[in-house]
Amino acid sequence: MNSIDLFKMAFHNLWRKKTRTFLTVLGVIIGTSSIVVMLSLGIAMDQSFQEYIDSMGNLNIIEVNSSGRYYMDEQASKNQKEMKLNDDAVSKIKAIPGVKAVMPIKRASMKMAVGKMIGYVSVIGIHPEIMEEFDFKIDRGRLLLPTDKEVMIFGSQVAFDFTNPRLRNDYGGFSDKPPVDLISNKMILTSDMDYGERRSNSERDKDYKPPKPHEVKGVGILLESNSDKDWNAYMNMSTLKKILKEDEKFDRQNNRKRNKDENEYGNLKVKVENIEKVEKVQEQLREMGFQAFSLTDMLKSMKEQSRKTQAILGGIGAVSLLVAAIGITNTMIMSIYERTREIGVMKVLGADLPDIKKLFLIEAAMIGFVGGICGLLFSYLVSYGLNKIGGGFMGGMGGMGGEIGISVITPMLSGSALIFSTVVGIVSGYLPARRAMNLSALEAIKTE
Amino acid sequence: MEIKQGEVCCFLGTSGSGKSTLLNLMAGLEKPTKGTIKINGHFIQKMTEKQLAKFRQKYVGFIFQSYNLLPALTAVENVSLPLTFRGIGKSKREEISKKMLEAVGLKKYITHKPTQMSGGQQQRVGIARAFVSYPPIVFADEPTGNLDSKTTHEVMGLMLEMAKEHNETLIIVTHDKSIAQYADKIVYILDGDIQKIEEKNKEENYEKEGN
Structure with missing residues (x-):
């Protein structure tokens, strides 16, 4: 079977049961948008940290002081190495x-x-x-x-x-x-x-x-x-x-x-090729007996914090997508029960087994994909609303997140959300699809 | 038992005699507990599910008692299903299917859904579907079980005509003795055993068709 026919057939099958399809898709919409919105809050937080630090100076630059003057640097004082700049x-x-x-x-x-x-x-x-x-x-x-x-x-x-x-x-x-x-x-x-x-x-x-x-x-x-x-x-x-x-x-x-x-x-400023190397260079500078400080240190701890927040928020969103995934599986199983006979006829008429599996997988993937797209659109709407309403609150926080807003949906986030929802669809459709494929053609036809 | 290419063979027996099972075995829908089935050099009982699907795609057409058309599809789409499974493009398969529908006398019903057609019309769509890919063997499981006697004769005539046209083997399962009269070879089955095989003279058969 060629893939255009498969897609058409899958679409047709979903279209036949509009209400049920819509409800299942709705579940995915809610799941996707809750994950996306939650993560967008985390991303906005991340970005405003970054912006905050950027405003303080360049992240690639390490400030170096001779260790002689300050004894705060433990390592340097232990080594008793006074380095002159x-x-x-x-x-x-x-x-x-x-x-x-x-x-x-x-x-x-x-x-x-x-x-x-x-x-x-x-x-x-x-x-x-x-x-x-x-x-x-x-x-x-x-x-x-x-x-x-x-x-x-x-x-x-x-x-x-x-x-x-x-x-x-x-x-x-x-x-x-x-x-x-x-x-x-x-x-x-x-x-x-x-x-x-x-x-x-x-x-x-x-x-x-x-x-x-x-x-x-x-x-x-x-x-x-x-x-x-x-x-x-x-x-x-x-x-x-x-x-x-x-x-x-x-x-x-x-x-x-x-x-x-x-x-x-008095001191030195060292520019490093890129942010990733800052830490390494800093380490080496300290070994040489200098005091080295960069904004990357600070950014790192802030990022750590926002990563934790993102994980928590994303986890909350993921629960609703999990529920949606169960919904997809349920819909597909129901649909297989209803279409047992149809599957049997297809088998007897010579449909390849992988084709039958593909048909059901495509149906499930379509639910996931369409749900993902709609969920994404909805997320943009929510994000827009949040920034409109929430912008006022954050303005008071002085610089922090002022221009960025409280919800940022990056192209990366929307792309991966779409892929993720489709994958969720395929995964939840996999077992039902296998089941459809393994239905005995004879049993399927006998069902009156 | 042996059935030659181009033969019209009829399994005749009461319900529960095992005639349908025999058909299912031959079509690869059921696995035999013992014995061998050889079709065109392939041992059916040794094939995997996947191979069976390919085998059915290539060699077998199927006509059901309850028509088994897909209710969501139009007549032409139903007929073109076997071609769809073979991966034939839409325009080409619909062209073939339309010709097939014309041949069974349903030119006007091309875009009708099964629910908009009578039993006889539906079965004719079923016949068109079975023959559309010109399979060497067509199995018919009680093809006229749900039809009245007038339609039965129309449908039987149609099936024979199509089978003869391309020298296709037609295997019919029925409990109706009048239907058995159309066949070249009648296999009487009772309680799972072949009682006797009755071969008919071909000319005699043609005469009967003429009547």
């Missing part, structure tokens, strides 16, 4: 398989002046060539170039820190407009914390010679990223090192202690 360490880390780029960070708190406006700025020295790797995106102006020297770019929030010391009450307020434009050719960068504030100068030692201010240029503002990048200013690593070295002389005169090795970095 210098160029040597950077090249070692670069050699770890899976590491894509390493960004050493040298941080300096400095003061800047633009016109009359003055602000404290945390200046970070980086290598311009790896900026793109670390998701520096420019809003206005341009990124740093390797050839740039006294050139800086700023995080989107830096400008808000500038105030005019002459206007005492003006702290910039909370206006939307930054008080200064940081894309400017005339900027002063200095490590003299008293720069621009005359009143304190008089209290100072007369020997005091402030470090020389440096002239710099501002060339770009970074796109707002909701991460720590918004609050920092960036400049070429070598220039920053040079500036710090120069200023150090003045510091010594002022007996300020600076025991840091100038080649040592």
